[in-house]
Amino acid sequence: MEEGNIGRDRIVNEHLVDEDYFCTICCCLLWKPCACSKCHHDFCQNCLHTWLENPNNNGKRCPLCRQPFEEEPCSSQIYSTLDHLNIYCRNSKFGCKQILHYNSLELHETVDCEYPSERCSECDQLILISKRDEHYEIPELCTPRPVKCTSCQTYIEKVLFKDHFLKCFENRIAAMFKKTFETNNVQTITHDEQVARPIWLQTFHNGLNTLNFLKEQQQFSPIPTNMIGLDAVRQAREQQCGFFYYIFVMLRFILANSSKAPVFIFALSVAGLVRLAYLIFSVHRILIRQTDAHIDRGCCFIMLFSYILINGILLLFRFVPDSLIIFLFALVIFLVGCADRTVPMELFEFHPGFQMTKINIVFYFCVLLIMKTVLLFCRFYYSCIPTYVTAGGVAWINFFLAYHTKHPRQNNTPSPIVQTTTTT
Numbered sequence: 001m002e003e004g005n006i007g008r009d010r011i012v013n014e015h016l017v018d019e020d021y022f023c024t025i026c027c028c029l030l031w032k033p034c035a036c037s038k039c040h041h042d043f044c045q046n047c048l049h050t051w052l053e054n055p056n057n058n059g060k061r062c063p064l065c066r067q068p069f070e071e072e073p074c075s076s077q078i079y080s081t082l083d084h085l086n087i088y089c090r091n092s093k094f095g096c097k098q099i100l101h102y103n104s105l106e107l108h109e110t111v112d113c114e115y116p117s118e119r120c121s122e123c124d125q126l127i128l129i130s131k132r133d134e135h136y137e138i139p140e141l142c143t144p145r146p147v148k149c150t151s152c153q154t155y156i157e158k159v160l161f162k163d164h165f166l167k168c169f170e171n172r173i174a175a176m177f178k179k180t181f182e183t184n185n186v187q188t189i190t191h192d193e194q195v196a197r198p199i200w201l202q203t204f205h206n207g208l209n210t211l212n213f214l215k216e217q218q219q220f221s222p223i224p225t226n227m228i229g230l231d232a233v234r235q236a237r238e239q240q241c242g243f244f245y246y247i248f249v250m251l252r253f254i255l256a257n258s259s260k261a262p263v264f265i266f267a268l269s270v271a272g273l274v275r276l277a278y279l280i281f282s283v284h285r286i287l288i289r290q291t292d293a294h295i296d297r298g299c300c301f302i303m304l305f306s307y308i309l310i311n312g313i314l315l316l317f318r319f320v321p322d323s324l325i326i327f328l329f330a331l332v333i334f335l336v337g338c339a340d341r342t343v344p345m346e347l348f349e350f351h352p353g354f355q356m357t358k359i360n361i362v363f364y365f366c367v368l369l370i371m372k373t374v375l376l377f378c379r380f381y382y383s384c385i386p387t388y389v390t391a392g393g394v395a396w397i398n399f400f401l402a403y404h405t406k407h408p409r410q411n412n413t414p415s416p417i418v419q420t421t422t423t424t
Helices: 045-053 076-083 102-112 129-137 158-183 199-220 230-238 243-256 258-293 295-319 322-338 357-384 387-405
Strands: 033-036 042-044 086-088 099-101 117-119 126-128 147-149 154-156 187-190 193-196
Touching (some): 033 076, 042 045, 099 102, 117 129, 126 129, 147 158, 154 158, 230 243, 258 295, 258 322, 258 357, 295 357, 322 357
Antiparallel strands (some): 086 099, 147 154
8 A cells, every 4th residue: 555645535534633643744644653752743654764765864864853863653642543534445536435444444445445556656646457558558648757866956757867867877977987086196194194095995985876876866766777677676676585586587687688688797797706705704704703702712713714725625626627617606606696686777777887798798708717817826836835735824824814803802800999098
């Protein structure tokens, strides 16, 4: 059921409610209400969550008192009055004559009503599900709402929004990178020394700003796109579907947009590599913390980890050819990247770096060539250096990291009490 949208015209016993029972955000009857613990004003639960998640608001503050929002239950009087209201079904204009209590309304409108309806995502009109196709096929029946561009803060007709947003997006990206290269030569004073700002760090921050920009736009309206199957990906993310089903949806999405498949494979493989590196780093940190907490157990873990790592790689090189290692590694990082639900898929259509399919193919093959070179170097290393030397070196490196990254323990020894005597 759509949250809110219960106007005064749908309330039979309207005289029971005054303005306090209407949400100040949507101006409709409170639906699943919650209150602010500071000013005690009531809001619809969905309206309030949408307000708090809006990045344009300065922190999670109450819409009225502007104080940091802390939720509290509404007063019992609010719930009691709402329970006594009689409300027309939202499908009354389609023929439904039912009048229901406030608490029975949602079940009736979503399950029991003889005239099942839904709200159109394009024009926000309530339409019968049986006439959904007719509504979308006839332009006169469905007039898309203007979409707000978060870059220039203007409302644009939906048919023109894609070109407008692409232009604003390119201008914003160009401005960020221009600022990066202009400030690369600027030096900041740090501890009385001249230190140049690293350009790679600024580029990384630009990438994060780009992702935040797309997520900010998605909160107002789904970004129009020509990619096939993107709605299925969005729906799978919203429904928090399982790991394997989500990968299946992503593979279908990539196959449906075969012209961009090389871009998807390269970008998702990079995302999967980052995720895998973060996982390995997290496991290593846990190992180091074990050494910090329990020196004997930590030492055993480090020696066991070093032995398994070195000998496992040696066995892998003995029985598995390089081509199969590269294929399996590329497949794993690609599937891990497909399982990442945080990447805005619209980025592949709007970012100019993902429009150059041939360059992405060249990059991917360069990465495969680098992997082959690394494997050849590892095989040469293992043929020259004994295994126990490498295992010992890895163990000593981990001991060094454990010693230099351990957290300083707090001294819990109570301070001595100085006794003073007074003389009379």
